[in-house]
Amino acid sequence: MKRADVGVGGVLVVLSVLLFWYSGRYQDVAVHLYGPDLFPRVLAAFMIVLAVLLIVNALRGRSLKKEDRIDPRGFIRVLVAIGICIGYLVLTNILGFATASFLFLFVLMALLRQKGILLRIETSLVVTLLVWAIFRYFLVIPLPEGIFI
Amino acid sequence: MDWYLLLSAFGKVLLNPINFLFVSIGVTAGIIVGALPGLTATMGVALLIPFTFGLDPIQGLVMLIGLFTGGIYGACISSILVGIPGTPAGAATLLDGYTMNQKGMAGKAMGMAVIASWFGGTIGALVMTFASPQIAKVALKFGPPEFFSLAFFGLGIIITISGRSILKGLISGIFGLMLPLIGFDPLSGAPRFTFGSMQLLGGITLIPALIGLFGYSQVFQGIEKILILPSVKTELKNLIPKLSELKSVLGTMVKSSLIGVFIGAVPGTGTDIAAFVAYGEAKRASKNPERFGTGVLEGVAAPESGNNAGAGGAMVPMLTLGVPGDAVTAVLMGALTIHNFQPGPMLFTEHPEIVYPIFAAMILAQFVMLFVGLGGARYFARLINIDRKILTPIIFLLCVVGSYSMRFSFFDVGVSLVIGILAYFMNYYGYPVSPILLSIILGPMVEQNLRRSLVISHGDPTIFFTRPISAAFIFIGLFIMITSYYRVRKAMEKDSRKATG
Numbered sequence: 001m002k003r004a005d006v007g008v009g010g011v012l013v014v015l016s017v018l019l020f021w022y023s024g025r026y027q028d029v030a031v032h033l034y035g036p037d038l039f040p041r042v043l044a045a046f047m048i049v050l051a052v053l054l055i056v057n058a059l060r061g062r063s064l065k066k067e068d069r070i071d072p073r074g075f076i077r078v079l080v081a082i083g084i085c086i087g088y089l090v091l092t093n094i095l096g097f098a099t100a101s102f103l104f105l106f107v108l109m110a111l112l113r114q115k116g117i118l119l120r121i122e123t124s125l126v127v128t129l130l131v132w133a134i135f136r137y138f139l140v141i142p143l144p145e146g147i148f149i
Numbered sequence: 150m151d152w153y154l155l156l157s158a159f160g161k162v163l164l165n166p167i168n169f170l171f172v173s174i175g176v177t178a179g180i181i182v183g184a185l186p187g188l189t190a191t192m193g194v195a196l197l198i199p200f201t202f203g204l205d206p207i208q209g210l211v212m213l214i215g216l217f218t219g220g221i222y223g224a225c226i227s228s229i230l231v232g233i234p235g236t237p238a239g240a241a242t243l244l245d246g247y248t249m250n251q252k253g254m255a256g257k258a259m260g261m262a263v264i265a266s267w268f269g270g271t272i273g274a275l276v277m278t279f280a281s282p283q284i285a286k287v288a289l290k291f292g293p294p295e296f297f298s299l300a301f302f303g304l305g306i307i308i309t310i311s312g313r314s315i316l317k318g319l320i321s322g323i324f325g326l327m328l329p330l331i332g333f334d335p336l337s338g339a340p341r342f343t344f345g346s347m348q349l350l351g352g353i354t355l356i357p358a359l360i361g362l363f364g365y366s367q368v369f370q371g372i373e374k375i376l377i378l379p380s381v382k383t384e385l386k387n388l389i390p391k392l393s394e395l396k397s398v399l400g401t402m403v404k405s406s407l408i409g410v411f412i413g414a415v416p417g418t419g420t421d422i423a424a425f426v427a428y429g430e431a432k433r434a435s436k437n438p439e440r441f442g443t444g445v446l447e448g449v450a451a452p453e454s455g456n457n458a459g460a461g462g463a464m465v466p467m468l469t470l471g472v473p474g475d476a477v478t479a480v481l482m483g484a485l486t487i488h489n490f491q492p493g494p495m496l497f498t499e500h501p502e503i504v505y506p507i508f509a510a511m512i513l514a515q516f517v518m519l520f521v522g523l524g525g526a527r528y529f530a531r532l533i534n535i536d537r538k539i540l541t542p543i544i545f546l547l548c549v550v551g552s553y554s555m556r557f558s559f560f561d562v563g564v565s566l567v568i569g570i571l572a573y574f575m576n577y578y579g580y581p582v583s584p585i586l587l588s589i590i591l592g593p594m595v596e597q598n599l600r601r602s603l604v605i606s607h608g609d610p611t612i613f614f615t616r617p618i619s620a621a622f623i624f625i626g627l628f629i630m631i632t633s634y635y636r637v638r639k640a641m642e643k644d645s646r647k648a649t650g
Contacts, residue, residue, distance in 0.1 A: 004578050012320070019327070026339055036334040036341055039596040040327070047323050053316060064314055064579050074373030078573075081372050085549065085566065089559055101546055108542035112375060123539050131550060134200065141203055141554055 001066050005058035012051035020044035080111060097143035102128040151501065155278065158505035162211060162513055171208045172510055175215020176517045177525070182216065183223020184235045184529055187371050187537065188544065190220030190420075191476045191586075192363040196547050198356055198484045199554035206488040206503060211510035213484055217477050218514040221420050221460050222266040222522060225453055226529050229258045237421035238456040241428040245441060245448025252444050259530075260388035261446050262453045263522035264395065265402055267515050269454030272406040273413065273461020274511040277468075281497070281508075284469040288494035291470075293605065294612050297598035298619040300591040302626035303416030303472045307587050309633040317580045325588025326595065328353050335593070336600055348560045355483045357552040357565035358589055362582055363476075364548040365569020370576065371541040388526055390446060398450040401431050409455035413462025417587060419475025420456040420463065427455025461511060467492055468504065472591065476583055479590050487555075 023040040057063060088104040095103075105124035114120055132149070135141045162168045175197075182193035193216055201209030224239025229246035242262060249258040291299075304326075308318040331342045332352025343349040405427035412423040431451035432441040441448050463474025464481075471493035473479035482492050490496060490503050497504055522529075552565035572582050606612035614620045 001578065008578065022342075026334075026341060036337050036339050038600065040330055040341070043323055043327050043330075047320070047327075050316060050320050050323065054320065057316065066577075066579075068577060070577055071373055074375075078369045078373050081369070081545070082566065082570070085545070088549070089562060104549075105542045105546060108545060109538055112372065112538040112541065114536065114538035119539075123543075127543050127546070131546065135550075135554075138203065142557070 001063040002058045002061070004066075005063045006055050009051040009055035009058065012054070013048055016044040016047040016051065020048075077111060081108060084108060084111065092144045092146070094146045096146035096148040098128055098132045099146070099148040101131065151282075151505075154501050154505045155508060158509040159513075161207070162506055162509040168208060168211055168506075168510075169513075171204075171212040172215045172514055173517050173521070175212035175217075176219035176514055177215075177521055179216035179219025179221075180223035180226070180518070180521065180525070180529055181219075181532060182236075183220035183239070184226035184533060185535070185540070186227050186231075186233045186235050187367060187540070189236045189363065189367070190217060190224070190238065191359075191480055192367060192544075193220055194477055194480045194484070195356065195359040195363055196544075196551050198480070198487070199551040201484065202487075202554060206490070207506050209488065210481075210484065210503070210507060211514075213481060214507065214510045215514045215517065217460055217481065218270055218457070218511070218518050219521070220477070221456050222263065222270075222453070222518055223529070224456075225262040225266070225449070226259070226526075227533050229255060229262065229449075230530055230533060238419075238424055238459075239452075240421060241424040241452035241456075242449055244428065244452075245444050245446075248442065248444035249449065254444065256388045256526075257390050257446070258444075258449050259526050260523065261390050261398070261449045263388075263519060263526070264390070265398070265405075265450040265453035266457040266522070267519040268402045268457075269406040269409055270457035270460060270515040270518065271512065272403075272454075273410050273458035274508070274515055275461075276410045276458075277461040277464045277511060278508040281465050281469050281504075284465065285494040285497040288470050289498070291494065291618065292616070293598040293601035294616050294619040295622070296471075296594060297602055298613055298622035298626075299416070299470060299472055300595045300598070302622045303466075304584070304587055304591055304595070305417075305626045305630045306415065306633075307417035308584050309630045314579055315634060317578075318584050321575070321580045321582065322584035322588050325585035326592045328358070328585075328589055329592035329596075336597060348558070351556075353564060353568075353589075354555050354561055355589065356487070356555050357561040358568055359480055359483065359586065360548050360552045361565040361568030362572045362586060364544065364551070365566060366572035366576060366582070368541060368545045368548060369569065369573040371537060371544075375537060388523060394446055398447050401447045402450050402454040404434070405431060405451040405455040406458035409458030410462035412455075413459030413474050414465045416466045416470075416472045416474055419477070420459040423459030423462070424452035424456035428452045457515075464507075464511065468496060468507070469494060471594065473587065476586055479586050482590060 020041050023037040026036040084104065084107055088100055091103065092100040102124050105127060106120055109120045135143055162172065179190065179193060182188045183190055194213055197213060197216055201212065220236060221238045224234055224236035225242040225246060227233050227235040228239040228243035229250050232243055232247040234240040234243055246258045246262065249255065304322055308322045309315055329352060331349055332340065333350065334341050340350055408427045408430055409423040412418050412426055413420060428448065428451045431447050432438045435441065435447065463478045465474065467473045467478040467482050473482050485492050490500055549562055552562045553559065555561055575582060602612050613623060
């Protein structure tokens with residue numbers, strides 16, 4: 001995991017330095033001795049030390065072995081799923097929660113290659129109705145409505 | 150310990166059919182969540198919290214407690230039946246439970262697991278009920294330095310124990326401490342790190358963050374790697390072990406329960422560690438330790454009573470001190486805060502009307518679990534066969550709904566998703582997620598008490614060491630951290646020697 005460790009360590013160092021510097025703007029707001037800048041700076045300092053240790057460890061070859069690899073095709077599936085989710089969030093306001101949720105479930109199951117289109121329709125329908133009913137009648141929490149419910 | 154309040158709380162929970170129903174729903178849902186690999190009790194509680202918003206606080210909380218109880222037991226179902234733990238708490242049970250299954254004794258293993266869980270859970274609930282008020286009384290004397298040291302203690306332990314690399318655990322922990330910095334600084338009123346965004350003024354909302362850490366990350370893993378589990382075709386017969394067998398494991402159960410409560414009560418260590426330590430101790434103290442692993446009843450009884458007892462134990466520091474005993478209690482703490490109850494010693498003096506029903510619910514939940522577990526074993530067994538291609542999208546939907554419902558905010562959904570993606574990668578690169586959870590919860594406690602203490606002492610940091618309780622927490626914490634570090638180092642070296650030698 002050497003490259004990952006060095007990469008993450010590097011990013012952490014940069015971000016922590018930025019954090020340290022940015023916290024400086026809160027210095028004058030300090031009412032007491034130790035103001036809103038204290039903790040962020042302490043944390044940033046710790047993080048820099050840790051990140052440097054991580055990089056050093058990695059360069060000395062003492063990184064842990066990767067226990068599990070990310071499956072590339074699976075990862076693309078995840079990205080697509082996130083895209084589907086974003087689409088769902090947009091559609092919820094246009095089509096309404098229940099309709100969008102039904103589509104969301106249906107498309108996700110299709111993405112995972114779930115066999116049996118009838119079962120897919122049934123399950124998406126039942127779950128959507130259940131969740132919608134619980135929120136509408138039981139908890140009385142409003143969900144977005146659009147053209148449909 | 151106010152007996153009148155406790156008994157009337159029992160009455161409220163037992164005799165009111167709605168409350169009783171909620172406990173039962175919680176327990177059943179918990180068993181299901183615990184039994185399904187890929188769903189954890191922590192995730193279950195985090196996802197259920199938004200569903201409790203419209204409910205009366207007692208109804209919501211007793212349901213969550215039921216879910217906690219059921220979930221810790223449910224983990225053993227898939228451990229025993231398919232050899233994969235449903236939740237980390239059930240990992241130790243598979244050592245003997247799965248072997249018993251392979252020898253055709255799955256029914257007895259399941260039955261033993263329920264009974265042991267009930268036994269341990271009841272002991273844990275009783276300890277929680279009777280010890281908490283006393284501890285709260287002591288905690289009333291705590292001041293800012295004590296709370297700081299306590300938070301330091303809890304964080305230190307979870308960092309040292311989790312994951313394969315303490316360095317990465319520390320990085321997770323420190324990162325988690327940074328997240329609550331966004332938003333209003335309570336001590337000075339200044340908004341921090343909001344970059345002009347209105348949405349960030351309130352900071353990162355807790356429940357969406359939890360759903361991100363434990364919900365979305367698991368969903369993404371489930372989408373990436375579509376798990377195919379061996380299907381369960383075992384016939385479950387003869388669930389209840391013979392009386393003589395039960396008598397023989399009684400001693401083990403008692404000891405494991407006490408170990409479990411104690412470990413659960415230590416902030417940061419939870420039900421999974423309790424299960425393993427209870428198993429290890431039962432094996433060590435046994436007259437025939439070599440039989441452990443071949444499918445002996447004690448090998449199931451010990452971890453199952455240990456982990457359920459640990460659940461009760463973990464509630465103690467959460468309720469009395471506001472420091473969660475494990476991940477699930479950390480989420481439960483969030484639930485209490487949402488309903489405007491602040492966990493900590495003041496909870497006992499200001500809101501006994503919520504504390505005693507919690508005690509009653511915990512005790513009641515054990516009995517509900519006993520009946521539901523024994524009665525429903527066959528059905529739960531078949532539940533494991535659910536197609537994950539159907540389950541994963543459903544959980545995804547619940548995550549979205551859950552992260553939205555806190556503030557009716559799509560922004561929260563977005564934050565939750567981002568944290569979920571982060572946690573997903575963290576899991577692959579060896580960064581443990583538990584320290585982030587505890588840090589998010591304890592972070593504000595750490596910072597505010599640190600600053601308050603320094604104000605009290607006029608900038609003198611020795612205040613943490615001159616006050617006895619505070620010093621005790623710091624030193625015991627450091628001691629445990631250092632010894633854990635060496636133990637982990639030794640174990641890692643032993644592993645690498647085994648691999649090369």
